[in-house]
Structure formats: C-alpha cells, structure tokens
Amino acid sequence: MEALEMYTVDPNDDVYTEELKLNLGPQHPSTHGVLRVELKVDGEIITASRCDIGYLHRCAEKIGENVTYLQFTPYTDRMDYLASMNNNLAWSLTVEKLLGVEAPERAQWIRVIVAELNRIASHLIAFGTYGIDIGANTPFFYAFRERESIMALLERPSGARMLYNYVHPGGVAHDIEDGWLEDVLAFCDEFEMRWKEYNTLLSHNAIFIGRTANIGVIPKDMALDYGLTGPVLRASGVSWDLRRDVPYLAPYDDLEFDVPVGEGTHGTLGDCWDRYWVRMREMMESIRIIRQACPRVPAGPFMDKAMNRMYKTPLKPEPGEAYMRCENPRGELGFYVVAEGGTSPIRCRTRAPSFCNLSVLDALLPGTMIADGVAIIGSLDIVLGEVDR
Amino acid sequence: MGAIRDYFGNISSALTTAAKGMRITWRYFKHEPPITIQYPRERVEPPPSYRGLHILQQDKCIDCHLCAKACPVDCIEIEAIHHGRTLEWKQFSIDYKKCIFCEFCIPVCPVDCIHMTSEYELATEDPDGMVEDLLTWTGLRPEDQRAVEAAVNKKKGVAAPATIESAKGAPEPGSAEDKAAKIAAIKARLKKGSA
Amino acid sequence: MTSLIAFFEGLGLEGVLALSAAYALCIASLLGFITVYAMFAIWMERKVAAHIQVRYGPMETGAWHGWAQSVADAVKLLFKEDLIPPEGNKFLFWIAPAVVFCGVFAGFIAIPFAEGMQIVDLHLGVFFIMAIASVEVIGVIMAGWASNSKYSLFGAVREAAQVVSYEIPAATALLVPILVVGSFRLGDFNAFQADHGWLVLYNPFLTVAALIYFISSLAGCKRAPFDLPEAESELVSGFHTEYSGMRFSFFFLEEYASMFVAAALTATLFFGGWNLFPWGGGWEPAPLAPVILISKIFFFIFVQMWLRWTLPRLRVDQVMAMGYKYLVPWAFVCLIGAAWFEYMGWGGLFS
Numbered sequence: 001m002e003a004l005e006m007y008t009v010d011p012n013d014d015v016y017t018e019e020l021k022l023n024l025g026p027q028h029p030s031t032h033g034v035l036r037v038e039l040k041v042d043g044e045i046i047t048a049s050r051c052d053i054g055y056l057h058r059c060a061e062k063i064g065e066n067v068t069y070l071q072f073t074p075y076t077d078r079m080d081y082l083a084s085m086n087n088n089l090a091w092s093l094t095v096e097k098l099l100g101v102e103a104p105e106r107a108q109w110i111r112v113i114v115a116e117l118n119r120i121a122s123h124l125i126a127f128g129t130y131g132i133d134i135g136a137n138t139p140f141f142y143a144f145r146e147r148e149s150i151m152a153l154l155e156r157p158s159g160a161r162m163l164y165n166y167v168h169p170g171g172v173a174h175d176i177e178d179g180w181l182e183d184v185l186a187f188c189d190e191f192e193m194r195w196k197e198y199n200t201l202l203s204h205n206a207i208f209i210g211r212t213a214n215i216g217v218i219p220k221d222m223a224l225d226y227g228l229t230g231p232v233l234r235a236s237g238v239s240w241d242l243r244r245d246v247p248y249l250a251p252y253d254d255l256e257f258d259v260p261v262g263e264g265t266h267g268t269l270g271d272c273w274d275r276y277w278v279r280m281r282e283m284m285e286s287i288r289i290i291r292q293a294c295p296r297v298p299a300g301p302f303m304d305k306a307m308n309r310m311y312k313t314p315l316k317p318e319p320g321e322a323y324m325r326c327e328n329p330r331g332e333l334g335f336y337v338v339a340e341g342g343t344s345p346i347r348c349r350t351r352a353p354s355f356c357n358l359s360v361l362d363a364l365l366p367g368t369m370i371a372d373g374v375a376i377i378g379s380l381d382i383v384l385g386e387v388d389r
Numbered sequence: 390m391g392a393i394r395d396y397f398g399n400i401s402s403a404l405t406t407a408a409k410g411m412r413i414t415w416r417y418f419k420h421e422p423p424i425t426i427q428y429p430r431e432r433v434e435p436p437p438s439y440r441g442l443h444i445l446q447q448d449k450c451i452d453c454h455l456c457a458k459a460c461p462v463d464c465i466e467i468e469a470i471h472h473g474r475t476l477e478w479k480q481f482s483i484d485y486k487k488c489i490f491c492e493f494c495i496p497v498c499p500v501d502c503i504h505m506t507s508e509y510e511l512a513t514e515d516p517d518g519m520v521e522d523l524l525t526w527t528g529l530r531p532e533d534q535r536a537v538e539a540a541v542n543k544k545k546g547v548a549a550p551a552t553i554e555s556a557k558g559a560p561e562p563g564s565a566e567d568k569a570a571k572i573a574a575i576k577a578r579l580k581k582g583s584a
Numbered sequence: 585m586t587s588l589i590a591f592f593e594g595l596g597l598e599g600v601l602a603l604s605a606a607y608a609l610c611i612a613s614l615l616g617f618i619t620v621y622a623m624f625a626i627w628m629e630r631k632v633a634a635h636i637q638v639r640y641g642p643m644e645t646g647a648w649h650g651w652a653q654s655v656a657d658a659v660k661l662l663f664k665e666d667l668i669p670p671e672g673n674k675f676l677f678w679i680a681p682a683v684v685f686c687g688v689f690a691g692f693i694a695i696p697f698a699e700g701m702q703i704v705d706l707h708l709g710v711f712f713i714m715a716i717a718s719v720e721v722i723g724v725i726m727a728g729w730a731s732n733s734k735y736s737l738f739g740a741v742r743e744a745a746q747v748v749s750y751e752i753p754a755a756t757a758l759l760v761p762i763l764v765v766g767s768f769r770l771g772d773f774n775a776f777q778a779d780h781g782w783l784v785l786y787n788p789f790l791t792v793a794a795l796i797y798f799i800s801s802l803a804g805c806k807r808a809p810f811d812l813p814e815a816e817s818e819l820v821s822g823f824h825t826e827y828s829g830m831r832f833s834f835f836f837l838e839e840y841a842s843m844f845v846a847a848a849l850t851a852t853l854f855f856g857g858w859n860l861f862p863w864g865g866g867w868e869p870a871p872l873a874p875v876i877l878i879s880k881i882f883f884f885i886f887v888q889m890w891l892r893w894t895l896p897r898l899r900v901d902q903v904m905a906m907g908y909k910y911l912v913p914w915a916f917v918c919l920i921g922a923a924w925f926e927y928m929g930w931g932g933l934f935s
Contacts, residue, residue, distance in 0.1 A: 049437050068461075070493070071459075071461035071493065072461070073491070074461055074489050074491035074493075075461070078489075138414060145424050148424075150448045153434055155435065155438075155439065156436045156438060157438065158438070159436070159438040159439050159440040159492060159505070160439075160440050160490060163489070163490075165491045165492065173420050173492070174438060176437075199546055200410065200413055201409075201410045201413050201414070202410075204406055204409075205406045205407070205410055206399070206402040206403040207403070207406075207407075208406070309494065311459070311496040311497050312455065312496075312497050312499075
C-alpha cells in the first residue's frame with residue numbers, strides 16, 4: 001500500500017509514464033491454472049487489478065442436481081483436484097447428515113488418516129509451486145517426491161492416484177489392507193526428515209524471506225471481512241480450524257493437535273511468508289494426527305451395512321436440506337444440499353474455499369510489484385478447478 | 390545502529406542461508422539417486438486395487454444394464470438380444486473419452502462379471518479408438534486374473550467386514566489359515582509392485 | 585594470431601590475404617568452439633539440474649546419458665518455423681539475436697587459453713571484454729521492443745537496468761586485481777599468479793572482490809538468482825518470449841557463452857588462470873595450460889548452475905538494492921583496501 005501512495009500517476013508530473021494493461025493469464029506459468037488477472041501496471045508497480053475467473057467452469061453444481069447422491073462423489077474429486085479425499089469427505093458427510101446416518105467407527109478413523117494424508121499432499125503442492133513462483137525450481141521436485149509417496153499410499157486402498165473417489169456416504173469404498181498403516185507410519189518418519197530439508201532449502205532462505213515477508217499483508221479484520229478460511233485466515237492470526245472447533249469427524253475430538261497461526265515472524269502478521277509457514281507447520285500437525293490415528297484404527301466394518309445398498313439402488317433421502325463444512329487444505333469446503341425425495345438433490349451448492357480466498361486478491365495486488373503479485377497469487381494457494389467448479 | 394546491524398545481518402544471512410541451501414542441493418547432486426523411472430522401459434506396477442481399463446467376463450454377464458445405470462457419465466453402451474437364457478451380444482462398449490474410472494460399475498454387478506484391471510496406459514492416437522469394445526474378451530489372462538481376484542476379495546470384504554484384522558496387527562480370532570495366507574500373498578505382490 | 589598470419593604467409597598468401605585467412609580461420613574455429621561448448625553446457629545444465637532434483641534428465645538421445653540431446657535440440661531449432669510477430673518491428677526483431685550474440689562472441693577474442701593461445705593479445709583485455717559484453721544489452725532491448733509484447737518489453741527493461749547496474753560492481757571488483765597486477769593484459773595475470781599464487785588468496789580484499797565479481801557476473805549473465813529478465817514465473821520468458829527456432833537458439837547460445845566469458849574472467853583474474861596450484865606455478869607444461877583453465881572455467885560454470893537450482897529469484901528492487909547498497913560499496917572498499925595493502929607493501933600469502 002505504501003508503494004501506491006508513494007507512487008501515484010500524475011499526468012502533470014515531470015516524468016509522466018503511461019499505465020499499461022497487462023494480462024496475467026489465463027495462459028501464464030504462475031496463475032496456477034486458468035486464472036486471468038487483468039493488471040494495470042505503472043512500470044513494475046500494479047495500480048489496479050481485476051480477477052477474471054470461469055475458464056474452468058464445468059457446471060459441477062448443476063451436474064450434482066442431475067446425478068444421484070453417490071454419483072456426485074467423483075465429481076467432487078474434480079473440484080479441488082489436489083485434495084480429492086477431503087472433497088469426498090465433505091460431500092459424504094453432507095449426504096450422511098441428510099440421511100441421518102453415521103459412518104462406522106473404523107471408517108471414521110480411516111477417513112481421518114486419508115484426509116490428513118491428502119492435506120499433506122495438497123500442502124506439498126502449495127509449497128512446491130510456491131517455490132517455483134518465487135524462482136526456486138528444485139523444492140518443487142522434492143515436494144513431488146513426497147507427494148508421490150502419499151499418492152502411492154492412497155492408491156492402495158482407493159485404486160486411483162489423484163481422483164480417489166474413496167470416501168463414500170456411509171463409510172469408505174474399500175477397506176485398508178493389512179500393512180498399510182505401518183507404511184503410513186513409515187512415511188511419517190521419512191517425511192519429518194524431508195520437512196526439515198525443505199525449511200533449510202527454502203523456508204529460511206534469505207532471498208525467499210525477502211520475497212515473501214511483508215508482501216500481501218492481510219490484516220485480521222480484512223481476513224474476516226472477506227470470509228477467508230483455512231491457512232490464509234490462520235496466517236492472519238485467527239485461530240479457527242473446523243477440525244478443532246467444530247469436529248466433523250468424531251476422532252478429531254480425541255486427537256491432540258495444534259492449530260498453527262501466523263505470528264508475523266519475518267515482518268507483518270498475515271504476509272505471504274506467514275501463509276506459507278502456516279501451511280508448512282500444518283503438514284507437521286497432520287503428521288502428528290496420523291501418528292496418533294494409525295494405532296487407534298479399530299476393527300469393524302468400514303461401511304455402514306444399510307448404506308452398502310446405495311451402490312445398487314440409489315439413495316433416496318427424505319425431503320430436507322443439509323449443510324456440512326469441512327476443513328480442507330485450502331479452507332472451509334461446504335456443501336449445501338436440498339432433497340425433495342428423489343434420487344438426486346434439487347439443489348446442490350458448493351462453498352468453495354479457493355473461490356472465497358481468491359476474492360481478496362484484487363484488494364491485495366494494487367501497490368505491489370508484478371513479482372509480488374505472483375507471490376501473492378501463489379500464497380493464496382488456489383485451485384482453479386474449485387474456483388470455477 | 391539498528392540499520393547497520395540489519396545491513397550486516399542481511400549480508401551474513403544471505404550468505405549463510407545460500408550456503409546451507411547449496412549444501413543440501415550438493416548432497417542431492419552427489420549422493421541421492423534419481424527417484425524417477427525410465428518410463429517405457431521401467432514401469433510402476435499398480436496395486437491390485439488399481440482402477441484401470443475394464444474387462445468383462447461376457448459369458449457371465451446377464452445384460453442387466455445395472456452398470457450402465459450406475460455410471461455417472463453414461464459411458465457404457467450395452468446391447469444384446471435374449472434368446473431364452475442365451476444372449477446374442479451386439480454391443481458392450483465403454484467410451485473411455487467419457488469414463489472417469491470411478492468404479493461405480495463394479496460393485497453393482499450382480500454376477501461379478503465386470504472388473505477393472507491394472508492397465509493404465511490409455512494413450513491413443515485415434516479418438517475413435519477410445520471406445521473400447523469389451524466383447525473381445527477371450528478368457529482370463531494371467532494379469533487379469535489378479536484384478537478379478539482382487540475384486541472378489543474386495544466384495545468379500547464388504548460382505549464380511551468383521552473378519553478384517555485390526556490395525557494393531559493382532560490377528561482377528563477365528564480367522565482361517567487360508568485367509569492369512571491370502572493376505573501374505575497380496576503383501577508379497579505389493580512389495581513387488583512398489584519396488 | 586601473428587603465428588597464424590605467418591603460417592598463411594608461409595603458404596604463399598600475401599599481406600591482406602593472409603590476414604583475412606587467419607581471421608576467417610579464427611572466427612570459424614571460435615564459432616565452432618562456442619557452439620560445441622554451448623551444446624555441452626546445455627546438456628550439463630540439464631544433467632546438473634536433474635541430479636539436484638533427484639531425476640535423470642535426458643537419457644534417451646544418443647546412447648550414453650542422452651549426450652546427443654543438445655544436438656537433437658539444435659537440429660530441431662534449426663528446422664523450426666521462424667515466427668515474427670506481425671505487429672513488431674521486423675528489422676529489429678531480425679537483427680537483435682545477432683547483436684546479442686556478437687557482444688559475447690567478441691569477448692572470446694581476448695581470452696588467453698595458454699601462453700600465445702589467444703586470438704588477439706590485447707593490452708586492454710579485461711577492459712575490452714567488459715566493454716564489448718555490454719553490447720548485448722542493446723540487442724536485448726531491441727528484442728524486447730521489437731517483439732511487440734508487454735512481457736518482452738518488461739524483460740528488456742529489467743535486463744537493461746540490471747546489467748547496467750551490475751557493471752559497476754563488476755568493473756570495480758575487476759579493478760582490484762588490475763591494481764595489484766598493474767596491467768589490463770590478461771596474459772600478465774597468469775604470469776603474476778605464477779609467481780605470487782592465486783590472486784584470490786593474495787589479500788583479503790581480493791577474496792571479497794572475487795566474490796563480488798562472481799555475484800555481479802551472475803547478474804550480467806542473467807543467471808539465477810538474477811534471472812529477472814527471463815523470470816519464467818513472472819514474465820513467461822521475458823525478452824525472448826516471442827522468439828522461436830534459430831533466433832531463439834542465439835539467445836540461448838549467448839547465455840551460455842556469456843557464462844563462459846564470466847567464468848573465464850573469474851578463473852584468470854582471481855583463480856590462477858592456467859596455474860594449477862594456489863601457491864603459484866609456472867612449471868605446468870604448456871599443453872596442460874588450456875586443460876587447467878578450461879576445467880576451472882567449467883567449475884565456475886557448474887557453480888553458476890548449482891546456484892541457479894538452489895536459490896529463489898530476487899525481486900527487481902531487491903536486485904537494484906543488492907547492487908547499489910551491498911556490492912558497489914564493498915567493491916570500492918576492496919579497491920581502496922587493496923590499494924592500501926599495495927601501498928604498504930604487504931604482499932600476498934605465497935609471495
């Protein structure tokens with residue numbers, strides 16, 4: 001903001017430079033998909049910006065009104081495609097709430113583990129691509145190596161590597177196999193070591209801190225005003241995590257974990273570095289959760305017996321409505337469903353965290369440089385599949 | 390004074406953090422072997438639960454259309470003429486341009502005749518070639534056997550969830566010996582797959 | 585050069601003819617050398633990047649570790665369609681890669697690989713290389729302007745600002761060894777270091793000057809962490825976004841060639857040139873000299889690559905701040921300090 005005040009375009013000035021319109025995207029290496037940002041720049045300094053979204057609109061919500069409740073699960077995969085498990089989970093919980101059923105205990109614990117694994121995978125992408133945005137290419141490959149391990153782990157129960165379609169209403173699609181939990185724990189040990197490496201390589205690098213600290217500051221009030229959620233909100237110093245505050249899965253009550261909030265370590269509270277660092281610490285918290293959860297997965301059914309019917313005969317909830325929200329890697333993902341008694345909902349609405357978090361971008365960009373703009377977009381960690389749905 | 394301290398602090402932090410980072414990249418350069426694989430020559434063996442291309446045991450299929458109805462993207466086309474109990478097959482095809490590999494066609498099948506294999510190489514030069522005719526099935530190949538077996542195991546799991554071992558590694562009381570052997574066999578396969 | 589002219593005169597050519605033949609041979613061999621070197625350096629860059637990033641890099645082209653990948657790429661670039669933006673300035677667009685390449689190419693003339701193994705033995709060798717390398721900026725600005733693309737223009741302006749700024753610390757840092765040796769001639773540096781050991785160890789100011797020159801040369805070569813003119817994540821490809829095919833390959837060639845020149849200057853002025861050991865030398869057999877120098881050069885090229893795949897990119901104002909607030913003052917401190925040491929007659933570590 002300071003830069004903007006310092007640098008206003010005045011045609012009567014001695015040195016008058018014209019404003020330039022710059023199209024950042026939709027085809028641009030660092031808009032994380034097909035986001036288009038119309039920038040007005042004065043030299044390197046952005047004076048105004050306008051977000052243009054919708055390039056990836058696939059009518060997901062309308063499709064939800066035309067397929068059965070179960071059939072919509074794979075569509076939720078494709079919203080935030082980096083955190084499919086969490087999306088499945090949110091949708092399944094919504095349907096379960098509508099039906100008034102609860103998944104068996106074993107399924108709940110498995111859900112916790114897969115959701116947290118996927119949260120790590122998603123944050124790893126955020127970390128890796130953020131490195132690329134800032135100009136460090138190598139951390140991306142290290143992040144992908146660990147993400148690959150997670151994908152290999154999640155592939156074993158679910159059968160897919162990215163679009164899992166694993167968490168279904170009433171439980172999970174398949175049981176975890178013998179030895180899987182041990183492998184998950186082994187991954188946790190390896191990941192802890194790698195995480196330290198990431199920090200030495202990128203998080204604490206002086207150039208990286210210089211590029212991200214004090215950039216794109218979202219004060220607490222602003223974060224609340226814009227309805228930001230997830231790491232973006234927590235980085236502004238608001239300790240709000242649905243897993244702790246509104247535990248949507250029973251095991252979260254029993255698990256011990258911290259909710260990392262931004263501390264303004266290298267500058268102002270709520271800057272890009274804080275957002276980045278909250279994500280990094282959340283990965284470790286997820287590891288902590290997984291470590292506690294793995295030994296506690298009880299024996300028992302992984303799918304509600306009555307719900308198992310839904311594969312053959314579509315679910316037919318009683319008329320009613322349900323809204324359920326989950327803590328996704330990117331923030332609060334909510335599904336709102338209105339049932340009228342048929343096999344598909346008459347209204348299906350998604351509260352996408354990326355979409356809401358993106359809304360703050362236009363307020364952050366003016367006054368920063370183009371390179372900062374890239375850093376800010378990266379720090380919001382949006383997935384365009386979810387923004388546009 | 391603070392400004393001067395910042396000035397020298399910046400110099401030293403820039404140099405030391407760069408050196409630390411360089412030490413890590415050097416270690417990777419020197420010591421860590423590549424983790425990528427040389428794809429066409431080396432391949433990842435997907436786990437038995439992998440959701441790849443379908444196979445249809447057409448002698449078992451009863452033309453009930455349940456899988457087509459379960460499909461969220463309507464990619465399955467089925468056409469057959471019933472001559473009493475025997476079927477004259479016209480068409481059973483999956484349009485892989487549409488298929489999202491969600492697996493919903495598998496659990497609905499009342500006779501367990503459609504399965505997903507571990508085949509994951511879907512690339513083709515011809516878009517029309519992506520409509521796969523599943524009627525070309527000529528019997529179970531050894532690699533398909535595994536997928537069928539896995540599918541059957543899965544179904545068993547759905548039917549009898551109580552027999553699943555607890556995660557603490559304590560064997561479930563009353564589990565048959567052959568079950569343990571089966572699990573060990575799956576484990577061995579997995580080990581091979583992940584290597 | 586003189587010996588080449590003599591050689592051609594011996595073949596029966598006279599005066600101007602012998603001179604032209606000698607020059608033609610030099611230019612042809614230099615072009616060949618740069619091309620082969622650049623191909624190798626590109627392959628090396630890809631391999632270094634790949635192994636730092638736990639992957640293989642090119643493995644297929646050519647039998648052994650994809651050694652022919654750069655050759656294949658060069659062939660591909662040769663046959664690629666040459667796209668010229670219709671709205672752009674065609675003439676400038678056409679000539680920019682040549683201008684860019686010329687500056688660096690000319691720099692090679694003055695580099696001595698061994699005693700007498702040098703195209704022109706300039707008395708102002710260091711000065712000449714510094715001066716002629718700046719021509720490149722003009723080409724980059726031409727490219728950025730003629731592309732009629734905003735991203736290209738941003739890249740070009742960034743390049744202009746950056747290279748002009750970093751020439752000050754680079755030149756000042758180079759003045760330090762010049763002051764100690766008392767000559768601009770590159771051959772003299774080798775001779776001096778044979779007697780007194782590597783200049784980087786001669787006194788502490790020279791060590792710092794070596795570091796400053798190396799950092800400034802990174803900026804001059806547009807290498808990370810100063811790769812702002814290209815800045816893939818911000819400006820797509822910066823000034824060469826609109827270039828394709830052969831013209832693009834000239835920018836590529838230029839980058840690697842300028843890396844070579846910068847590394848050659850670092851090696852010759854600070855790290856002993858063709859003297860193998862830090863405490864001096866002069867005893868190395870003459871045929872070994874180019875091998876020693878080129879391995880040193882490749883070491884510095886490797887360090888440049890290593891840095892590139894480790895560090896994030898600076899922002900444009902940080903680049904300027906680093907140049908003017910950190911490197912320039914320290915370069916002058918080094919210059920004055922070295923002058924003071926020389927005045928006091930405090931010699932080097934090994935002299």
